[in-house]
Amino acid sequence: MLDYDLLRLIWWALVGILLIGFAITDGFDLGVGALLTLIGRNDDERRIMINTVGPHWDGNQVWFITAGGAIFAAFPLIYATAFSGFYLALMLTLFALWMRPLGFDYRSKLEDKKWRTAWDWAIFASGFVPILIFGVAFGNLLVGVPYTFDEYSKATYLGSFFGLLNPFAILAGLISVSMILMHASVWLQLKTDELIHQRATQLASILGIATTVLFALAGIWIAFGIDGYAYVSAIDVTGPSNPLLKEVAIVDKGWLSNYGQYPWMIIAPVLGLASPIGVTLLSKIGRSGWAFVCSSLSLTGIILTAGFSMFPFLMPNSHNPSYSLTVWDASSSHLTLTVMFYAAMVFVPIVLSYTAWGFWVMRGKITKKDIDGSSSYAIY
Template identity: 55%
Template sequence: MLDYPTLKLIWWVLVGVLLIGFAIMDGHDMGVGTLLPFAGRSDVERRVIINTVGPHWDGNQVWFITGGGAIFAAWPLVYATAFSGFYWAMLAVLWALFFRPVGFDYRSKLNNPTWRSVWDWGLFVGGAVPPLIFGVAFGNLLQGVPFHFDDDLRSTYTGTFFGLLNPFALLCGVVSSAMITFHGAVYLAHRTEGHIQARARRAANWAGLVLLLAFSAAGVWLARGIPGYVLASALDPAALPNPLAKEVVRSAGAWMANYHRYPATVAVPAMAYCAVLAALAWLRAGYTLAAFGCSALALAGVIGTAGVSMFPFLMPSSSDPRSSLTVWDSTSSHLSLGIMFWATLIFMPIVIAYTSWAYKVMSGKVTTAYVRKHDHSAY
């Protein structure tokens, strides 16, 4: 079996991969849902848009469920603390997600304009709200979350729901929303044609511009206005989990330290910028599949930037920095990480292979002619 510190680092990478996979796979259908009321001007156009993601949106939820399960299994202290502190925010995400299954299933049951319009806006809520809240959550992580542990390692959250809605966190919410909308617009341009595709391209241009500006603004703000966290004492990577067995201090510009310490990590935010620009260029040239691939790389770059900036911190504490959770002191046991690692090596390729096959089978353009011809089977 791999040694404990190596497994801790591997699971930091694997959880990051799962979060990026969730953003890419579930993110594009959330982005499509966000664009639904605006890219579709008639009922048949909106049915075309829904049918681009309708056959596989629920399969993409596997990434969401697996990501949550991996955090629970690999980082139980992070899971418990985050779900306590972000309780109402998590409920808001779940309430928004409720609109998706019922919206997809019931939207076309009645041929009534009011009925269908209500479900269209429900699908918009289910697509737009979760990315916004996830972005706000990341913004709060970068600033530190008000919680602390007692001597028995019981966490207490001392903040409020509205305290989460601070200016920097809302800016991160804009980054997340623009990122997912951009990704969904590129995907929609790939799967449609005509007027819908033209509107999707325009949406991608605007969302890409907002993403670049907001991502840049957040980076400048983080470097110059928000203190980061630094380990001020030695920490044994092989030790059993104990967040209180270290000292942590806050320092201006600390979130930029990893880029100075490991210059190669600059490639991660650089990839985000280059991938967005490349996606827009490929989209303009008509190579929509290449644009979608670059859009996926842009998501990996944005999310990876947050991970690289914070490493080794996972959930810093603003009220008691010593209670901050890191990669080294908030994980499961050596045995648990080892068993999960080998299970992941077996089942992850199966999930990826099946997903790839499903998308290959359902590839191609969705047109108004197709929706009209399959009126009783299409969404």
């Protein structure tokens, strides 16, 4: 049996990998939905855009569901506390996500222009709203979330819904929107031709620069305007999952300390800054495949930067820093993590295999010929 501290670290890494997988796969189809009314100028163009993600979006959703399930099983205190504090925001996200399958299915039921336009805006909301909220949520984690525990370790959120909309969280939301729309624009470069391809290329070039600028601004803000968290008491990496048994303090430049202790972590912010520039340059010279690689690396770097900066903190507590939830005191039992680890070793490769197979089978561009009925590719 693997050691308890190693299993906790493994599950922290696995949850991060699942979130990155969700951002890369489900990110481009959420982004395509958010771009539907911007890049698509008529019904044919919008149908082409929808059909670029039509074969993949429901499979991509597996990453989101699996990440949520992994957090629930591996870090139940995080799941319970986050859903308590972010309840309204998460419900808004779910309501928005429900509009995507409804929009895909119902917009084609009638030929009426007003009907289809209404569903196009519903699909836009189904993409834009979750992208923004996910970014705002990560921003709040870096700032700290106000909550407390009673004697039974039951969490109570002390803030408000509008309290989540603080300036840094809004910046994090803008980073999320910029990087996901960039990713979606590169996807459209790969999967379309003619006018849609041209518009997507132009937009990806702009968003690549915007993502780098916004991410750099967030880094400066964290370095000089946001205090981090640090253990004051000794860290018990194999102790019981009780967040009330430690002492934590808010320290100046606390979110930068890991980069001094583990210099290799600097690769994450470097990827987050450099890869979007690569997207801009590669898009301009027509190398869409490599632009998609750079876009995926930029998402990976930005998400890893947040994780590396906060480690071992998962949900810092701005009300009482010592109640912050960390990798070492918010996990499930040793046995639970062990059983889940071996299950993951079986099923994660299966998910990766059928995902790769699905993308391989449905490779190629979507054109007007496909949606005209002369091809069996289009489904919407």
